[in-house]
Amino acid sequence: MFTWPVRVYYEDTDSGGVVYYANYLKFMERARTEWLRDKGFGQTELLRDHSVIFVVRTVQVEYLRPAKFDDLLTVTVRFHAAGRSWIELDQTAEHPENGVLVKARVKVVCVNGQTFKPVQIPAPVRERIERIS
Secondary structure: OEEEEEEOOHHHEOOOOEEOOOHHHHHHHHHHHHHHHHOOOOHHHHHHHHOEEEEEEEEEEEEOOOOEOOOEEEEEEEEEEEOOOEEEEEEEEEEOOOEEEEEEEEEEEEEEOOOOOEOOOOHHHHHHHHHHO
């Protein structure tokens, strides 16, 4: 499991002083980007070297508890499954005292960076993701 720290800033909150629900998706996007980078594949390098990018296809989110301004959260990424052109990941946003606040299953699809049509995940990427995860 990969973890990424996220501090809640004032701009992340709504008029009730809690994290606006859509901002959890931003936190999870950052964690997925860093998860890929940790595996050795930055987004820029994926496009340059393999002509592919990963795009979100579906997200299932369950909001359990709120986070507030200045909370330090841990956002997790865990490999769940993969197909020829897609990867499913389980993600959470967690608070050290309050536990899991949000959980999600995210399916990303590998697409050609020019046409945006689904393509097979490059072998080096697939091998590293499945082996290390």
